[in-house]
Amino acid sequence: MFFAIALRNPMIGTAIYKLGEEVGNVGQFARFAWRSAVTSMQSVAKSDTYPLIWAQMLLIGVYSVPVIMITGAFVGMTLALQAYDQLAGIGLEEHLGVLINISVVKELGPVLAAVMLAGRVGGALTAELGTMKVTEQIDAIESMGTDPVKYLVAPRMLACLLLTPALIVYADLLGIIGGWFISVIHLHINAKAYWSFSAYGVDLWDVGCGIIKGFFFGGAMAVISCYKGFNCKEGARGVGQACTEAFVMSFISILALDFVLVIIFKALYSTFWPLKSLV
Amino acid sequence: MNTEQQTTDNGQTGIKPDDGLIVLKNITKRFGNNVVLDDISLAIEKGKTTVVIGPSGCGKSVLLKHTIALMRPTSGEVYFKNKRIDNLDDQLLTGVRAHFGYLFQAGALFDSLSVAENIMFPVRQHCQITRFSAVEELVRNKLKMVGLDGLQHFFPANLSGGQRKRVALARAIALDPEVILYDEPTTGLDPIRADVINELVLKLRKELGVTSIAVTHDMKSAYKIADRIVMLHHGKIIADGDADNIRSHPDPIVQQFIKGEISLKELEQLQKTSAGSSVRLPCDIED
Numbered sequence: 001m002f003f004a005i006a007l008r009n010p011m012i013g014t015a016i017y018k019l020g021e022e023v024g025n026v027g028q029f030a031r032f033a034w035r036s037a038v039t040s041m042q043s044v045a046k047s048d049t050y051p052l053i054w055a056q057m058l059l060i061g062v063y064s065v066p067v068i069m070i071t072g073a074f075v076g077m078t079l080a081l082q083a084y085d086q087l088a089g090i091g092l093e094e095h096l097g098v099l100i101n102i103s104v105v106k107e108l109g110p111v112l113a114a115v116m117l118a119g120r121v122g123g124a125l126t127a128e129l130g131t132m133k134v135t136e137q138i139d140a141i142e143s144m145g146t147d148p149v150k151y152l153v154a155p156r157m158l159a160c161l162l163l164t165p166a167l168i169v170y171a172d173l174l175g176i177i178g179g180w181f182i183s184v185i186h187l188h189i190n191a192k193a194y195w196s197f198s199a200y201g202v203d204l205w206d207v208g209c210g211i212i213k214g215f216f217f218g219g220a221m222a223v224i225s226c227y228k229g230f231n232c233k234e235g236a237r238g239v240g241q242a243c244t245e246a247f248v249m250s251f252i253s254i255l256a257l258d259f260v261l262v263i264i265f266k267a268l269y270s271t272f273w274p275l276k277s278l279v
Numbered sequence: 280m281n282t283e284q285q286t287t288d289n290g291q292t293g294i295k296p297d298d299g300l301i302v303l304k305n306i307t308k309r310f311g312n313n314v315v316l317d318d319i320s321l322a323i324e325k326g327k328t329t330v331v332i333g334p335s336g337c338g339k340s341v342l343l344k345h346t347i348a349l350m351r352p353t354s355g356e357v358y359f360k361n362k363r364i365d366n367l368d369d370q371l372l373t374g375v376r377a378h379f380g381y382l383f384q385a386g387a388l389f390d391s392l393s394v395a396e397n398i399m400f401p402v403r404q405h406c407q408i409t410r411f412s413a414v415e416e417l418v419r420n421k422l423k424m425v426g427l428d429g430l431q432h433f434f435p436a437n438l439s440g441g442q443r444k445r446v447a448l449a450r451a452i453a454l455d456p457e458v459i460l461y462d463e464p465t466t467g468l469d470p471i472r473a474d475v476i477n478e479l480v481l482k483l484r485k486e487l488g489v490t491s492i493a494v495t496h497d498m499k500s501a502y503k504i505a506d507r508i509v510m511l512h513h514g515k516i517i518a519d520g521d522a523d524n525i526r527s528h529p530d531p532i533v534q535q536f537i538k539g540e541i542s543l544k545e546l547e548q549l550q551k552t553s554a555g556s557s558v559r560l561p562c563d564i565e566d
Contacts, residue, residue, distance in 0.1 A: 146404045
């Protein structure tokens with residue numbers, strides 16, 4: 001009955017077709033992600049792929065360090081300026097270090113560094129692979145009996161997986177330095193109090209959570225960007241559209257993953273340290 | 280050669296997997312509602328050059344990609360050396376594809392690699408290199424074959440269209456493949472460079488005994504290199520034979536295509552639309 005009505009109404013028919021297409025795309029993406037993950041794990045065991053991984057590590061990791069450091073520094077400095085007035089109003093300005101450093105290492109450092117990487121690295125990956133797709137270079141790799149996922153996706157995915165956490169450390173470090181610079185040098189908060197409150201409030205667990213998030217953010221960004229590049233439509237417009245979609249999808253995935261990971265980390269924390277989590 | 284195909288009761292053509300080195304059996308390929316290949320059967324004979332001709336967009340390149348399973352058919356089967364390949368996964372296809380060389384329409388050279396690295400690519404993927412000087416010698420030899428020795432350290436962006444195509448051909452023959460697939464080998468080249476490519480195709484067949492499938496709409500090239508010419512039209516094979524058979528084919532569509540003539544209907548339509556401006560420009564062009 002429903003299908004009979006749907007078939008007679010072109011708008012409902014188109015909507016059902018589009019929905020079917022989207023469901024198909026999700027399945028295709030899941031297959032691609034699984035294949036990429038398995039191939040990447042296999043690549044770790046094969047030394048012949050190491051030169052490809054080093055090359056991607058240089059492009060993805062090393063060249064991203066300056067922009068990640070700048071991002072981290074501005075996050076720390078801005079947080080210090082924004083929070084100072086509120087804390088000074090209730091006489092707690094010496095606690096500024098806790099607020100800045102916990103925000104930087106747990107949330108803002110990892111998320112903003114990942115978003116910055118999604119723009120810088122994700123966009124470049126999609127554009128590069130998309131151009132290779134439309135100029136038949138991916139077909140050429142396949143025609144020569146080489147798995148394009150192994151040759152193109154695995155090195156990029158491993159580089160993103162391994163180096164996003166490392167880049168988050170840089171973002172955290174510069175965020176902490178930026179916060180200290182504004183708080184102690186510019187706002188003249190007592191340095192000893194600033195650091196002792198920070199040391200009391202920020203655990204290794206907090207820093208670790210932020211860094212672990214990097215694995216998930218890096219993996220998601222790499223898979224999405226490579227998938228969009230591999231499935232990019234013809235022409236300059238197709239490549240441009242793929243880059244935009246890759247960034248938007250990566251951004252949303254980072255935020256969604258962050259939310260899910262926070263829930264998991266909180267649950268783990270309250271399991272291992274039930275009393276401390278109440279403090 | 281399998282130019283005559285018997286149709287069985289269930290609509291399947293009576294082509295057998297061992298009828299040729301490569302056999303396409305009842306291949307249909309659809310993109311959405313668009314049927315690009317419509318129940319095509321074709322057997323490619325070993326050591327011969329088969330040329331597939333047809334108007335742009337008729338599915339020639341799609342057909343070529345099916346022979347190496349770069350595209351999978353919506354229905355039908357593809358055989359290489361009597362072994363079905365269209366249902367193999369990519370890992371199993373790796374070994375099969377090492378027997379093929381593929382010259383892509385625009386070359387498809389890797390931008391980030393030099394000419395020498397492009398030619399080395401398939402060698403690195405399939406051979407355990409123990410002596411690098413041997414690979415360098417191989418690259419020099421392949422480049423000599425296509426008349427481009429000395430360009431080893433150039434990057435594709437620094438080459439002309441003809442040079443890119445010849446480097447792509449050198450890469451396609453790097454592993455001395457049994458089968459070479461040519462997608463529009465002469466398109467975009469000047470007549471002299473196009474003839475160089477034709478001579479190379481002939482030379483490879485003569486010296487290496489390779490089986491070739493070429494897709495083209497360049498009839499001069501087709502007549503020169505083909506042992507057999509197959510014409511595709513609206514996803515079906517409408518002509519199949521040697522150059523003489525094709526020249527004297529009774530089908531007007533074949534005749535119109537090989538002579539490169541516009542149809543009367545299209546001509547009438549063109550003449551009805553005047554080149555002058557019955558439709559005015561929506562603005563004045565400033566000096």
